[in-house]
Amino acid sequence: MISPHADMWVWSLPFTKVSLDTFMKGSSIPYPAHSANTTRANDDPSSVVSCGDMKMEHEAPFPKDRARIAVIRRHWMIVPRRYAYWSGLICFFLGFMCSTAWNARSTVSLRNYIHMTALSLHHPPPPTVLVTGGLGFIGSHVVEDLTQHGFHVVVMDDMSNGRNFDVARNASAVLLKDITHLNDFSAISTRIDYVVHLAAAISVVESISQPDKYHHVNVDGSRHVLEWAKRHKVKRVVAASTSSIYGDVSAELMPLKEESATGGISPYATTKFDMEHLMEAYSANGLPTTALRIFNVYGPRQDPSSPHSGVVSYFMDQAFLGTDGRLEITGDGEQYRDFIYVKDVAVAIRLAMLSSDPHFDAFNVCTGTKTTINALAQEILETCASGAAIEYKERRPGDVRESVCDPTKAEVKLGFAAQYSYEDGIAATWAWILDRRRRRRRE
Template identity: 35%
Template sequence: MRVLITGGAGYIGSTIASACLDAGHEVVIVDDFSQGRREFVTDRVAYAGDIADAALMDRIFSEHSIDIVVHCAAAIVVPESVARPLFYYENNVGKTLDLLAAMERRGVHRIVFSSSASLYGDPTDGQLAVTERSPIAPGSPYARTKYVMEMALSDAAHGSDLRAIALRYFNPIGADPRLRTGQQRPHPSHALGKMLDAWLERGTFTITGCDWNTPDGTGIRDYLHVWDLAMAHVRAIERFDVVTGSEPYRVINIGRGEGVSVRELAEAFQAATGEPLDIAEGPARPGDVLGAYAVVDTAHAELGWTATLTVADGIRDAIAWIPKRKELLGY
């Protein structure tokens, strides 16, 4: 397949690009490099620019006969979305509509959309496993931009030739195991990012929130190796026509299907480094959530995909990426 990856110079998009190339697909990337890195696309067909630039998108679609779009481009920082909601709606919703218009003009009808587990509300009944039919309660402007786009894609798929698969990612960690690309942000705000910072700076990792209704009181996430996530896209691309055959809009959870608490992640981190981590306990921050993990039956059945890498593998590759990032990006 010829795949256009928007945001293909970012953390996840660049990993998807590597996985697609390894699987023998042709890849074209468009990225405005607001967060993406030029170093991630030096050996790839890449266009610099905005997905809302109609002339650029028409040029890309006319220069390459694209079969499918994997739409990763978005602004992704939750606290920033609270401070700048209109920018988030413009970038993640308005510009995605422009992308869809460009696809329609050029007769490209397949899209895989990067959605997010942040759409799910906190469980009220102690049930931490969520299916695609679990209640939706996006808790931030960022998550709501994803929800709005899911609704728009569903409406468009039912009213036009468009077909769409929304993949709801849980919590990607790690890097391409071959270390071609990885997390380009130096201080990601998730728990593993904070553990890495504490370990590198010989500081303290503070668990924010120890009173949640979970077995050890700390929040639960479904950490997923970014390479497994990328492979889920390869499967979605390859099985797209089958998966959307009877229903033009599909939603699929992408996780390992296992809840890991912050304390358990800290234990796995210490096992990976072989060093003790200085750990403190603090209150939950505003906006923190208890969390959830994925029921992944749909991904198994529809994509023939299952995660093959462990949380320990993700931690190992996140650590291995740090010197490589320094070499490649200079920090």
């Protein structure tokens, strides 16, 4: 029997039959019957209380009502009205589990059912991360790292810099959308906890001939991402910046610290520097943001056929050709870089995403070790056992001569330090190149 009193639902055991429609729809249920000598009859409309809009005094107006309520309080289980609906659902769910667990054919014990239910009640679902550019080189490794650590991932990508769908299959959703189109963000139907913003136009050389394109994608597109994240109360936005924003700094100022950024010497670097200023402005208005100045990344899935590809994948692609290959080095080859393996970058992004600092900050993502391009070429030729030749060409506009960073700030504030050595990273990348070639031959 279900009987209302004040703001409580009263459940009696054993239950008398009450129709499900009556219970769920909030239809009127008679108050406990009065004896014949009371002033109200059971069919008096005033003795009927609606479950949907019940509001009663804590003390019943008639003595016999008060007596019955006293009995109810002593012998019945009283459940607050606001919990009645969920209590009913939980009872139904537990009953279903018990009936299934006791089935002779069931292979799962009741203990396991109860354990799984307790876990679902006490452990909320994992956070969901939106990764823009998640089909690209770095993005695909970020998606892989996040899913391996239990995060749900939604990928947003226009396929301009990569199509790594084999990795994206582990994502909760893949949206083929463009960050420069504000309406495309309406396709995101899932509650997003964090944003990793990697979508960008990425070529230093192309940016010189198409500066408007780079401003549109890297500045306007980033503004769309930040505005959407602020409107949907995202916990943090982590965006990929670049080491190019330090410009062509003299060797005396190496290794580069975060406060040394000047904006760079190419439109690409300028747009990334402008993006950082946008992030700082949004952070001042309540959206936590972090910029990661990623140095020279290399590793699996960096497409050597792309005109925007890094030097490591390009050299390896040429080394694979043997004596027919040509490792073209711009300049004299004594310029040096700070090379970092892509899986280390993915870890840095995850650590930055989980930071509790509410303010904007920028971090170098690097190893702190410098390597000349000549040394890189020789290392690759030896690893690949290649007879390819080295050729020198004129230095490209927009290229900096020296670049190596100080990783201390990321180590202290994010707990990040690169784990892959230069030699191990080169070997792992070469193994991927070989495997990729073999798979293509089989296809």
